[in-house]
Amino acid sequence: MxxxxxxxxxxxxxxxxxxxSAFLQFHKPSIDEDEIGEVVDTxxxxxxxxxxxxxxxxxxxxxxxxxxxxxxxxxxxxALHLALDAIGVGAGDEVITCTFTFAATAAVIxxxxxxxxxxxxxxxxxxxxxxxxxxxxxxxxxxxxxxxFAGHPCEMAAILEIARxxxxxxxxxxxxxxxxxxxxxxxGTLGDLTxxxxxxxxxxxxxxxxxxxxxxxxxxxxxxQRRLHGINxxxxxxxxxxxxxxxxxxxxxxxYNMTDLNASLGIHQLRKCDRFHRARNRCAALYLEGLSQxxxxxxxxxxxEVEHAWHLFxxxxxxxxxxxxxxxxxxxxxxxxxxxxxxxxxxxLHPYYRQVFGYQPQDFPHSLAAFEQIISLPIYPDMSEExxxxxxxxxxxxxxxxxxxxxxxxx
Numbered sequence: 001m002x003x004x005x006x007x008x009x010x011x012x013x014x015x016x017x018x019x020x021s022a023f024l025q026f027h028k029p030s031i032d033e034d035e036i037g038e039v040v041d042t043x044x045x046x047x048x049x050x051x052x053x054x055x056x057x058x059x060x061x062x063x064x065x066x067x068x069x070x071x072x073x074x075x076x077x078x079a080l081h082l083a084l085d086a087i088g089v090g091a092g093d094e095v096i097t098c099t100f101t102f103a104a105t106a107a108v109i110x111x112x113x114x115x116x117x118x119x120x121x122x123x124x125x126x127x128x129x130x131x132x133x134x135x136x137x138x139x140x141x142x143x144x145x146x147x148x149f150a151g152h153p154c155e156m157a158a159i160l161e162i163a164r165x166x167x168x169x170x171x172x173x174x175x176x177x178x179x180x181x182x183x184x185x186x187x188g189t190l191g192d193l194t195x196x197x198x199x200x201x202x203x204x205x206x207x208x209x210x211x212x213x214x215x216x217x218x219x220x221x222x223x224x225q226r227r228l229h230g231i232n233x234x235x236x237x238x239x240x241x242x243x244x245x246x247x248x249x250x251x252x253x254x255x256y257n258m259t260d261l262n263a264s265l266g267i268h269q270l271r272k273c274d275r276f277h278r279a280r281n282r283c284a285a286l287y288l289e290g291l292s293q294x295x296x297x298x299x300x301x302x303x304x305e306v307e308h309a310w311h312l313f314x315x316x317x318x319x320x321x322x323x324x325x326x327x328x329x330x331x332x333x334x335x336x337x338x339x340x341x342x343x344x345x346x347x348x349l350h351p352y353y354r355q356v357f358g359y360q361p362q363d364f365p366h367s368l369a370a371f372e373q374i375i376s377l378p379i380y381p382d383m384s385e386e387x388x389x390x391x392x393x394x395x396x397x398x399x400x401x402x403x404x405x406x407x408x409x410x411x
Contacts, residue, residue: 019336020390026339027201030276030381031265038264050228050257057263058211060270064179065188067213069220072258072266073227076175076197076210077104080145082256083171083193083212084112086222089142096136097145097173098128099346099359100367105145105173106347114142118348118357120364124301125149126314129366130158137162143169148177148187150343150376151203151309152302156182156190171195178203179277181307188213198262203276203311204269206262226253279381280310283388287313287377290392296321296399298373312343315395316373324402326373332402333375336394341376 042053054072062070073079089095091113097105099118106116119132126149133144144163146154154172163170170191174180177187178196188194193216198209212223225231230253258266269276288299298316302308317326324332330340346367348359361368377391 020338020394023337024339024378024383024387024390026341026376026378027380028382029200029205030269030272031205034268034271035265038268039261042260042264045260048261049259051260053260053267054258054263057258057266057270060267061211062213064270064273065186065213067188067194068215069213069217071212071220071223071227072263073210073212073256074258074262075104075208075256076173076195076199077108078227078254078256079195079197079210079212080104080171080173081108081111082223082227082254083195083214083219084108084114084143085226085254086193086219087143087169087171089114092140093142094138094140095143095145096133096141098147098149098367099348099364100126100149100344100370101147101173101347102175102344103347103350104175105147106353109145115140116347117141118353118359118364120366121149121370122155123366123369125152125154125303126366126370127152127154128159130155130162133159134162134166137166137168141166141168143171145171145173146191147173147175148180148309150300150312150314151176151180152300153177153180153182153187153306160190169193175199175202176311177309178311179273179307180309183305187309189215192216193219198266198269203280203309204266204273206258206266206269209258209262209266222251226251227256229253229255276381277309279383280379281308283379283383284308284310284313286385286388287379287392290389291315291395294396294399296403297395310379313377313379314343314374315377316370317375319373321404322399322402323404324398326375329398329402330375332398333394336397338391338394339378342371342374343376344371346371 058070058072089112093114094117095109096117100121109116117136119136122129128146146159172191172194174187174194175197180187193214196211198206230249230251232248232250296318347353353359
């Protein structure tokens with residue numbers, strides 16, 4: 001029969017593949033006695049909130065990135081919000097960002113009273129499309145938020161040039177991008193401000209936490225004040241021996257400061273960042289080699305001008321070649337004791353953005369297609385090579401069992 005679909009598998013080979021005995025988590029933070037000891041030292045010090053260890057972490061982070069200023073906060077969401085607040089984003093303004101991102105990227109725009117203007121991603125790197133950014137600019141546009149998806153930097157040269165011509169501010173969402181680089185420069189030194197995440201699953205963690213980097217003294221001063229209620233100066237010192245109970249509020253700020261407990265983790269995590277990055281690179285290389293022969297999946301792209309942070313390792317299913325969909329593939333991996341996740345559900349698919357802004361699923365075809373195909377595989381420093389090979393084996397087994405091909409013939 002013409003165009004008959006046929007499953008491609010070698011059941012005799014697949015049936016003898018061993019299965020893992022223990023479930024492989026999608027992510028596990030790399031914490032050891034260095035971090036534990038520092039946290040205990042903080043607990044014993046009697047100073048738990050923002051203080052000397054937070055300042056130490058900020059100084060070390062700024063030096064590591066190569067930025068003039070680094071300001072620690074309690075989340076990347078807070079970092080993005082403070083960055084937009086510092087540049088004066090408010091009612092009537094528009095901020096352009098990519099629909100292929102997490103909720104926080106656009107939510108902070110709304111928190112400022114502005115309008116998020118969504119554009120599509122590029123089909124290969126899934127980062128924001130610079131041409132669509134330029135097409136979306138209006139007289140109300142105030143800023144651009146490029147999102148460095150999975151650890152792959154955006155096309156920053158094009159974005160920065162667009163911003164320069166239109167006199168816009170660039171606030172980078174680098175939640176995935178430590179320690180990524182673009183054309184030899186670390187992410188965190190390119191845009192006007194950059195927001196990093198130290199959430200539990202990020203490349204380094206403080207449990208919860210974030211950082212804003214900038215070379216602008218005025219932005220740094222505003223963020224430093226506004227992250228702690230808008231108190232005029234050195235608010236964290238009020239209860240130290242050199243502090244004073246007297247304070248003045250010069251701006252209605254936020255409760256966004258990092259604590260010394262969180263910074264205690266960050267100090268040691270940052271020291272290990274390069275080692276963690278090498279481990280992620282090894283895992284990515286093994287996946288790229290081990291899965292390269294599977295035509296039924298698309299592997300991540302790395303452009304030559306970037307250094308990838310490999311926060312995520314997203315594969316995309318070529319659904320026309322499979323007898324199982326994305327959700328079914330995830331369930332089969334779970335049965336093989338492999339944890340996964342999906343990054344991301346595009347913003348324009350969520351009820352709020354559909355109802356308030358009228359977005360339709362097909363408005364951003366690259367993001368929609370990516371969402372329907374994408375699966376994030378485990379990638380983190382504590383994975384053994386055996387863990388990595390188990391992931392390759394499980395993906396290969398499912399692909400070969402559920403792959404299809406079309407053949408033509410008579411009768």
